[in-house]
Amino acid sequence: MENSQNTEEEQLIIEGRNPVREAFRAGRTIDRLYVQDGLKDGPVLALVSKARKSDVIVTFVSKERLDEMSETGKHQGVVAQCAAYAYAEVEDLLERAREKGEAPFFFLLDDIEDPHNLGAIIRSANLMGAHGIIIPKRRAVGLTATVAKASAGALNYTPVARVANLSQTIEQLKKEGMWFVCADMDGELMYDLNLTGPIGVVIGNEGNGVSRLVKEKCDFTARIPMNGDIDSLNASVAAGVLGYEIVRQRMKKG
Numbered sequence: 001m002e003n004s005q006n007t008e009e010e011q012l013i014i015e016g017r018n019p020v021r022e023a024f025r026a027g028r029t030i031d032r033l034y035v036q037d038g039l040k041d042g043p044v045l046a047l048v049s050k051a052r053k054s055d056v057i058v059t060f061v062s063k064e065r066l067d068e069m070s071e072t073g074k075h076q077g078v079v080a081q082c083a084a085y086a087y088a089e090v091e092d093l094l095e096r097a098r099e100k101g102e103a104p105f106f107f108l109l110d111d112i113e114d115p116h117n118l119g120a121i122i123r124s125a126n127l128m129g130a131h132g133i134i135i136p137k138r139r140a141v142g143l144t145a146t147v148a149k150a151s152a153g154a155l156n157y158t159p160v161a162r163v164a165n166l167s168q169t170i171e172q173l174k175k176e177g178m179w180f181v182c183a184d185m186d187g188e189l190m191y192d193l194n195l196t197g198p199i200g201v202v203i204g205n206e207g208n209g210v211s212r213l214v215k216e217k218c219d220f221t222a223r224i225p226m227n228g229d230i231d232s233l234n235a236s237v238a239a240g241v242l243g244y245e246i247v248r249q250r251m252k253k254g
Contacts, residue, residue, distance in 0.1 A: 012082050012145055015066075015075040017043050024050050029083040031142040032057045036066055036077035047078055055164070057137060083143040088159035090169060093132035094176060096159065100131070103198040104178055105246065108134045110166060110214050111205040112235055115141045119150020120236035121203070126154035128243045133160045134169060134200075170217040173200060180218040182210045183238045187221030195222070195246045196253045203239045 014023050014030075023030060024047070033051040035044060037060050051058050066075050097104040107125050112118050118141050122133055141147065142162070148155050163169045170180055181195060182202035202218055204210035209232075215221065224233060224241050233241070 012084055013069060013071060014080040014082060015070050015072060015078070017047065017076045017078055020047055020078050020080045021050075023080055023082065024054065028080075029086050030054070030056050030080050031083050032059055032081045034059050034061050034066060034069065034079040034081070036063050036075075037061065039077045044077060055137075081142075084145045084148045085143045085155055085160070087143065087162045088132060090134060090161045090163065090173070092159050093134070093161055097131045097198075102129075102131070103196075104173075104176070104200075105130045105198075105250075106132055106134055106173075106178075106200045107239060107243070108166060108170070108180070108200050108202045108214075109136075109140065109235075110182075110202060110210050111136065111139045111208075112203070113139070113141055114206055114235070115144050115146040116150045117206060117234065117236045119147040119152075119155075121239045122147070122151040122158050122160065123154040124236065124240045124243060126151075126158040128247050130158070130243065132158060134166070135160060135162050136166045137162055137164055167213050167217050170200065170202075170214070179220070181220040181222050181242070182215055182218040183224060183242050184210060184215065184221040185223060185232070187223040190222040190224055190242060190245050193220055193222055194249070195220075196249050199246060201239065201242055201246065203235055203242075206235050 014020050033056050035048060035058060048058055066079055069079050093106055094104060107121060107130055125133055143160060178198040178200055180200045180202055202210055202214060222242055224238060
């Protein structure tokens with residue numbers, strides 16, 4: 001995967017009909033297209049059609065919302081939110097593992113909305129030797145400038161794939177021989193699980209954890225021991241703790 005050369009200072013919001021059209025034409029990675037409610041003229045409908053053909057999420061919002069997002073005041077009813085870095089494909093992650101001669105080791109993030117958490121997880125995953133991250137397109141943060149900064153440079157080396165459906169992706173990767181474990185308070189103590197081999201670690205939303213549909217696709221649920229007075233860990237910390245237990249088991253097996 002090749003990351004774009006955008007820096008965190010570069011503008012990640014493109015506004016106005018012609019600039020957005022040119023962004024699509026240039027192949028810019030666009031996470032979401034915001035369109036003013038009620039606009040149905042030809043140029044706007046053409047942008048909406050292009051976005052949907054490109055599998056870009058289209059969100060209809062009020063003019064007031066677009067005014068808040070706009071930096072120029074000339075959005076003309078359309079604002080595109082662009083990724084700071086290019087996304088990889090899931091196959092890129094598998095190929096990365098093959099090239100290293102290692103069993104695949106991925107993190108799958110179920111609706112992580114905090115960019116600092118995503119950046120911290122990418123950073124930890126890189127240091128663990130994980131082969132990449134998989135995130136969903138909807139209800140989750142993308143590769144924003146804040147994520148890039150929080151990753152402390154790891155985003156340059158650890159590919160992130162974005163998929164339409166996390167549950168379906170898990171099913172597809174199971175056909176590649178992968179197993180999946182999700183962090184869950186009701187799971188089995190992580191030290192009692194065999195977490196070696198080709199594995200995907202599923203970390204859930206900061207508030208609600210792993211969604212039911214995704215959890216049902218997992219082979220194991222792992223409980224991180226906690227002896228304090230509160231009942232949950234920050235998502236990036238949970239990813240780090242569980243991920244390093246996998247590293248420990250892999251090193252012991254080796």
